[in-house]
Amino acid sequence: MTTATTTPDATDVSSGSVLLTLMKLRTFIALFAVIAFFSIFAPNFLSTANIILMSKHVALNAFLAMGMTFVIITGGIDLSVGSIVGLCGMVAGGLILNGIDLQFGFTVYFNIVEVCLITLAVGVAIGAINGLLITKLNVAPFIATLGTLYVARGFALLSSDGQTFPNLVGKPELATTGFAFLGSGRVLGLPVSIWILIVVALAAAYVAKYTPIGRHIFAVGGNERAARMSGIRVDRVKMFVYMFSGFCAAIVGLVISSELMASHPATGNSFELNAIAAAVLGGTSMSGGRGTIGGTIIGAFVIGILSDGLVMMGISSFWQMVIKGIVIIVAVVVDQAQRRLQQQVTLMQLAKKG
Amino acid sequence: MFPVEDDTCVLRLEDVTKVYSGIVAVRHANLALRRGAVNVLVGENGAGKSTLMRIIAGVEKPSLGRILIDGEEVEFHSPADAQRHGIGMVFQELxxxxxxxxxxxxxxxxxxxxGVRGIDHRAQVEKANHFLDKLDAGINAExxxxxxxxxxxxxxxxxxxxxxxxRILILDEPTSALSAAEVDVLFKVIGELKAQGVAIVYISHRLEELMRIGDYITVLRDGQITGHAMVRDIDTKWIVRSMIGSDAKDFAKSVDHRLGEEMFRAEDICLxxxxxxxxxxxxSISVRAGEVLGIYGLMGAGRSEFFECVMGQHAHATGSIRVGxxxxxxxxxxxRIREGMALIPEDRQREGxxxxxxxxxNLTLASLDRFVRFGFxxxxxxxQSAIQSAIRDLAIKAPNPDFEVTSMSGGNQQKVVIGKALMTEPKVLLMDEPSRGIDVGAKADVFRTMRRLAGEGLAILFSTSDLEEVMALSDRIAVMSNGRLVAVIDRKDATEEMIVKASAEGHKTTRELAQ
Known part of the structure; x- marks a missing residue:
């Protein structure tokens, strides 16, 4: 009698945990599924050239998504990253082409390394403005970054009157040559942008797991009040995540301008939405406190492979949008289901213990 | 308990028990409410007063027992049901x-x-003003x-x-935020309602108020009704005796150790x-190393706010703090944490x-700097070793420290909060209601830990609204009332009556000042 009543319970629990494991691995499964699908249906999908090309596409979104992941884990959102991409591209292009005109007949030119550093600083500075608005002036993250979205895009357009800065090859006498290396250079067979992605991703994952600031990011998003009570400097943590997000966006601005050898002020339009999608697909919880860099990178790959693969299959871009939307919604629904199942399994385990 | 004639009794609870996931909040309660009278209910925090009233108001359903109105059994599925039977309630939280x-x-x-033209705002405002005028509220209904x-x-x-x-009006601590003049008006209105035959249930911690307005009094302790009498037959001593009872809880024995130098001093803290x-x-208060200072006070006495000021949570607080x-x-x-202070907040879920x-x-959250190498x-x-030793020292029942903190019981969660505070190696430990919402076993563990820490030379300040706790655990007892420190009594000289009296002190003086 007892065996009869306990067996179904036991299978229930184990089938519950099998389902749970599957759900936890959902981003991997999705990645595997899109790769398997397109290697069958899209010609040349698995060729080395195509894989490298796709990785370069994915890398752009992955940078933004990593910055976004930290922001979302603290319970915020950063809508301004797309505009920062555009503005930083224009800063880099403008500095290479025109330098800074000091108004009395002199023009200062920077060498290419300085140009990159200044561009990164601009990205971080805009992130800092976001952070200050949110921490010191108590503006909701959504509104603060919506504001900087417009401001940054406006400045990008103003910088060239809406024109493109073309042909950024630079002049050897000013040491402004070599900008192309970022976008089209290769080291050990891999594109430079992929190497940068690997370095930044490893650093971000390390920060998340092994440093106090990483732990603090999770604590602030999980329970801001408790974090404050534990002596965490919540404002500093928030400043850090928005500045890091701005930094990531500046990298993307540099890489895109370098790939095209031109900067266009409308670059990066709606990139922020792709970044949010990748983070959410990778298991980052919009209510804060949960998320991983690894998950986000995989999420970015799923989205990137999906759109490139659909292009290769010749499916209309209108359908691509529909499919992308559905994938995101399914991801969030599964995420919620997993959370519920997890609670049930934990409760059951507690109940079993007595 | 004396018999109640049926004609004066409007509502009766028979053998009512209410159980929340494992905790018995009310146990076999029999209660009769009389019409045209003020039925007073007293008891410590957590004695079950509010639960009992929520049952009557239809917010909660009793697990056992029945409710009778005018001798007929009724069942409330929602507050609207209770309202239909003429029961209104003013909740403690607005x-x-x-x-x-x-x-x-x-x-x-x-x-x-x-009709279809929507809400008649003018009529609503007019009627609302009528009720507000009755209360001399001086509030415009718009x-x-x-x-x-x-x-x-x-x-x-x-x-x-x-x-x-x-027909039945339940007032759960209605005067906690009222000024003296407003209380007087409220009492006048209660008098009028009484004359109209309304049964009033009045819950309050302020004994003098109860003595002034009550007709019948019922005392609750640990979910049980321990006393029932006419107010005119009794005095405050009787109330305190019924509230506290004689059965002792499991408190850790006091350990004899020498008190050290003054470790903590707060001066002129204002918020x-x-x-x-x-x-x-x-x-202003000072605590010596190895001393346990209990701060007793009712809800809203300013204990939590005082602790928050000490921890630097309020930028506009004034006064000075000294540690060592x-x-x-x-x-x-x-x-402040780095200077050697740590707080165990009252609301574990929201702040802990x-x-x-x-x-x-969670355990290492406040002290990550201690484990850092190369600065980052x-x-x-x-x-890991710090986590293991904390789990061992505090007897936390954690099957796996990597599980989410919510997978444990309330008592173990509280131990995690305490562990987190102790990991910062404090010299002064502030504990705000450390025994709230945890079971008896965990309580005993927490009390033992407090004793041990005091023995190791920590200065401990803890707040409580449990008389027994403050008497058993403290070396000295401070009583706060209405934001003021009204008394600091040595444990040897303290009596329960003194403490209860002092805890109403702050309200009395404002009343005298107002008049």
Missing amino acids: NLFGNLSVAENIFATREIMR TLVEDLPIGQQQLVEIAKAISLDT PRKTGGLAVDHV GVEVADRDTSR LVQALSIAS HIAGERE
């Missing part, structure tokens, strides 16, 4: 919509309609509730309950209240724990 006007609040869910100070909001809540035209007045009113004789000038929590993090991460790297093995 249930108002701050974004709506006073009139809209009073007539919420029973708006006065003009103002937004959020623009009113707390005391007036409470009057709105009372006006709302009166407007329901109830203004948003609605005017002071939430913490010139509090050195003044702590910085006003932010991180520095990060629910999404593991047990281990958390040394895993050092953190």
